[in-house]
Amino acid sequence: MKSCLVVDDSRVIRKVARRILEDMDFQVNEAEDGQAALRKCQQEMPDAVLLDWNMPVMNGIDFLRELRSSPGGEAPVVVFCTTENDMSSIVEAMEAGANEYIMKPFDSEIVQSKFAEVGLI
Amino acid sequence: MKPADFDFVAKLVRERSGLVLTPDKAYLVESRLGPVARKEGIPSLDDLVSSLRLRTHSPLVDAVVDAMTTNETFFFRDKTPFELLENVIIPDLVAKKRGAPIKIWCAAASTGQEPYSIAMLVDSLGHKMGGCKVEILGTDISERCLEKAKAGIYTQFEVQRGLPVQYLMKHFKKEGENWKISDQVRSAVRYRSMNLLDDFRALGRFDVIFCRNVLIYFDAPTKKRILDRMATQVEPPGYLLMGAAETTLGITDVFKPVQNARGLYTVDPTKTGLTRAA
Known part of the structure; x- marks a missing residue:
């Protein structure tokens, strides 16, 4: 079973994402900001990260840059999942090391499509 | 009612x-x-x-x-047909066509995602095309769908169904809340209104026909008539791509399945009397 860390400051979004990912047979962990997510990654590197952009303490793009420069941090497949839906944000995310990009609002079909695109399912 | x-x-x-x-x-x-x-x-x-x-x-x-009409479609739908196009069909046609254009017909183009997916895939193949140009024709019975296809403007939801983000970055730009496909990709596809029940000989001949998830709505005799007429429109080897849940078996023998390539068929010239043009 693959693991996915859901990083989002919204409890509702984490709950929705958890339900979708568990239906896709993922073992799901949660973090409410980038710093908490980094701690979880240091304990155990997930196979995938579903990552929000705008969060308190540490945002998604800073988390991603920290993750990619840390030992083993190049391994997880990172899929952004954010309300940032302009081209410059997409480019910035991909240059920072994201593998795919979901623009909110999302549903299970979009998550499945994007996870399939990067070989997670 | x-x-x-x-x-x-x-x-x-x-x-x-x-x-x-x-x-x-x-x-x-x-x-x-x-x-x-x-x-x-x-x-x-x-x-x-x-x-x-x-x-x-x-x-x-x-x-x-x-x-x-049912217009369900999305970019790179089912993936496999596009993998077959890249890895089986185009290499074969590039070798056989000797520089002549490869002609592709999307027989139920709907709102354009299928023909544009083909155009974007072809663009990504670069030197693998061996200098061959690709001409793509999209037809559909629905004028409403064709208008949307020609405009090439899609919602945020539509560009997230099957479209890899790299293609979004390369070929789309945001216009308001929607995303517009580039002029380069849009100009690679021609559209024309066409009812598959009508005589489509005037469309010319093709190397590849995408006819996916449309014949399922027809009865068996209509499916046979359409497939038999399509067989006369293809240039041997004449590839036909159907939906994953569709088959020509039991309907007509003018197309034969390609081994280990689900949904892919080639025309059987012995059944149609067709030969490759010189």
Whole structure:
């Protein structure tokens, strides 16, 4: 079973994402900001990260840059999942090391499509 | 809807498009014709059917047929056909065509995601195309769908269904809340209105036909007639791509399945009398 860390400051979004990912047979962990997510990654590197952009303490793009420069941090497949839906944000995310990009609002079909695109399912 | 009205609409739609509407689709017919009636300012479905019976308003008949077509599509739908195009069909055709253009027909192009997916894939192949150009024709019975296809403007939801983000970054730009495909990709596809029941010989001949998830709505004799006519429109080896749940087996023998390539068929020249043009 693959693991996915859901990083989002919204409890509702984490709950929705958890339900979708568990239906896709993922073992799901949660973090409410980038710093908490980094701690979880240091304990155990997930196979995938579903990552929000705008969060308190540490945002998604800073988390991603920290993750990619840390030992083993190049391994997880990172899929952004954010309300940032302009081209410059997409480019910035991909240059920072994201593998795919979901623009909110999302549903299970979009998550499945994007996870399939990067070989997670 | 009264049974007699349903029977009338089902017969009309079948005559005009080949689509088979069985009585269990009565709810679907009602739900799709309601918006047509409202748009035309017709107060009820009874009145709509009465208008259809008079046949005085031909665009109304077109609108009804259009409403009954299923236009479900998305970018790179089912993936496998595009992998087959990249890894099997194009290498074979590039070797055989010796620089002549590869002609592809999307027979149910809907709102354009399939032909544009092909155009973007071809663009990504670069030198693998061996200098071969690709001409893509998209046809559909629905004028409403073709208008959207020609515009090349898609919602945020539509560009997230099957479209890898790299393609979004390369070929789209944001316009308001929507995303518009680049002029380069848009100009790679021509569109034309076409009812598959009609004579399509004027479209010319093709190397590849995408006819996915459309024949499922037709009865067996109609499927056979369409496939047999398509077989005469392809240049041998003449590839046909069908939906994952579709087959030519048991319907016609003019196309034969390609081994280990689900949904891919080539024309059997011995059954059609076709030979490759010199």
